[in-house]
Amino acid sequence: MNWLREFARRLRMLIHRREFDADLEEEMRLHLELREQEQLQSGMTAYYAQAAARRRFGNATYLKEESRIAWGWEWFENVAQDVRYGLRMLRKSPGFAVVAVLTLAVGIGATIAIFSVLDGVVLKPLSYPQPEQLVGVEVTPLALDPSLRGMAAEDYFVFRDQSRTFQDIGIYAETDTDRDVNVTGFAEPERVHALDVTHGVLSVLAIPPMLGRIFSPSDDSPGAPRTAILTYGYWQRKFSANPSAIGKTIIVDGMARQIIGVLPRNFRFLDMQDLGLILPLQLDRNKTYLANFSYFGIARLNAGSTLSQASADVARMLPITLDTFPPPPGLSLDFLQKAHLAPNLLPLKQEVVGNVGLLLWVLMGGLGMVLLIACANVANLLLVRTEGRQHELALRAALGASRRRIAAQLLCESAIIGLLGSIFGLGVACAALRFLVALAPSGLPRISDIGVNLPVLQFTLGITLFTTLLFGLIPVLKHAGVRASVPEGGRTLGLSRERHRARNFLVTVQVALALVLLICSGLMIRTFRVLTHINPGFARPAELQTFRISIPDSDVPDDASVPRIQQQIQDKLAAIPGVSSVGFSSAVPMDGDSRFDNVFAADRTYAQGAPPPLRHLLFVSPGYFHTLGIPLIAGRDLTWADTYNRVPVALISENLAREYWRTPGEALGKRIRITTVDDWRQIIGVVGDVRDDGMDKPARTDVYWPTLLAKFQSRPLHAQRHVTFVVRSPLAGSASFMNQIRQAVWSVDANLPLASVYTLNYFYTRSMARTSFTLVMLGIAAAMALLLGTVGLYGVIAYSVSQRTREIGIRMAVGAQRRDVMSLVLGEGMFVILIGLGVGLAGSLASTRFLSSLLFGVTATDPLTFAGVIILLAIIALAACYIPARRAVRVDPLVALRYE
């Protein structure tokens, strides 16, 4: 505790240091006077008495200083002095201060903004207890398609009962728009986003409910009373946050369910948006057939178990599932064994975040470069300023300031600029974040986790220190060693290359970095152009209004009448003025819905158990292709008669026709089916390919079926109850048009809610959102780099010209032509630009490969982009040099010589 008391004493001294000085002064004066008196009494003259007293006392000033230093606050006083001085210097040149602080604020702000996104999305752990134990558990049929992942009910049962590495495991149902449910009983029917889970899912996440309870094993056993859990948002919206909601009944898809719990406000299921209801997934072990991979698994590892141990554990259990459960009708066990099921486990965070990390790191790199350029600019400004203060520094050195003291003072001034820049930068970042989040591709995960929080502030502090040192050390290194001799008269005699080297180096770096950023954004522009010029397979998506309608079993129990209602809706919609065509389908292009199955062709032979390839399946109405503008290449479209009479027909995409039968015409009349117990279906038409998976992916091979089918997928009758309607009208996207559509739908059935209301253009632009986001962000970075770089280059050349005014004057006086002067100045700029471009070119070649996974239709070293950007940058840079060069040419020799 002694040191604490000692520190308290020291602190008290610091606070009362003015009083301390006065006290010491008084004390010493008393001492001197008393001694002087004593000497006087011993008979000395006044003059000698005083001198003797002083001699005995010693150097009072030095001793006073020693006494102060003893308290250990010297550094503090120095810093305080430097800060005061630095602030005064900045106030004296507000122009410099504003430019330097703003430049930094923009650079730091942009970097912080991107870091916030990176931190929220990629770096921050998931907001569940012990998130590192959470894994996504899936199975992949390696022999069929290694990109597919899923869990089946039998895997869940076996993993739950026999795993040695999982604390607990749960599965949840596919979470596409398909799982929206109709909630009725309130004023208007509503589509609510719902999630089906086994009881393990919520307990694996370890989030306790805010009210009531979460599911227990009794909720998801078959035949148990139906229950539901509300999310906080839905509870607020529908029940006005009333706790009495627990125990109430809610009608979901026509079935009454009791509300048993409400989840806390901060609960999010992975990255699911707008989740309203969580329902128990009641799987019946006795009715489970193998290989229905329509679920996803989530598990919590035992403490101490690793992901690879869990993978090995799953690999051990997979054969057990095949032995325990029967294969579905029409599929042999042999087939499943040949599919080569393998474990596919991922840390849960990786499952949520996906591959967006790379994109964010690329942007982080880009904005880091902008920050470097901003630092170079500020360093250059500081260099020029410090150069102007040579006299002041020399004077200080002459008065005894140590090298260290001068360095500290220069650094302190830089630190003030750095700190101000960061404070404003934080403001810039907050504004930029709003813009970023609004602009981010809708697929950007964990967007709600993004914000300015502690790690971001720590990063800000780090980046402030880093940038301050970066631009602050350069003038220190160059000028702190100033010699104590003041140059006679202070004339700027010519210029030494030495003095310009630092500035030219900084500008070279700026040009190089700007080139890298410009080339990166150039490549993104080319990618975007390629994407937008590819034919997506459908026409004018902005005119297509889409929305989903689901006809529940409870409303229309008879499968066969479902298409009648759908056709009635289609007819009502077609009657709306301005509507040119209407169709519907189980999914529309790029909406993310994907349904695959193995498709057998009658004229192919398949080795015993070797599965045919997976195809993308869609269930469409007559007129769907016409409405979307998907061309009919051969054969005919479906008719309503085909649908109602359950005629075994199908259409396929052109790429599938060519793969199997060489030409679309040849494919007509061929027969296909999905399982060996299905009826064969005749191909009646071939339609154009659709890039359903995104513009940068090749079109899938599609098979289109009618919406009512007999003996399909091992079932006697299949009706497509969830469909997306597509309405072509120039009014698509307007609210009044949607009102007309709603009235039309409700005139057929007033209990049908409309969900996922978007134009097809929404899905189309969304499919390119990642590219356009990268493009915009890199574009902004490149524009800032170009602006800062150009300003920096201009500044250096202009300063050099102003320093050489005298030299230029002399040159002109002795007969130099304007052209000579012009080429002198431009030559200096050219030198810097050429080296910068060279370094930048090398840097670009090294760095664009990080972009390559974001590029499409253009290579990372696209010569056209490289050449174009280099020429563009060279022209802009030369223009930046030309302005000061022109001023140099206008120098009047007489004025120039008299100037000093």
Next chain:
Amino acid sequence: MHGYEVANSIQRISDDILEVEEGSLYPALQRMLIKGWVTAKWGTTAGNRRARYYQLTASGRKQLDVEMSQFERVIGAITRVIEAV
């Protein structure tokens, strides 16, 4: 005692043998203040002038004992060395 008196008493007690630069007393006093070995209080002298009076604290006295024994050990050692010669 205030500073001047301290300086005088050192000189007097040591019979004018120890005549240090009087001013260096003050930095030393500051260091002792920091350590808490002495406290300072303002008072008035006999000549009715403001002066800062220093007083040894308990921990100062303890430190003095430590220093004394240390000093005695060193002196003793030196004496023994010299006597042995």
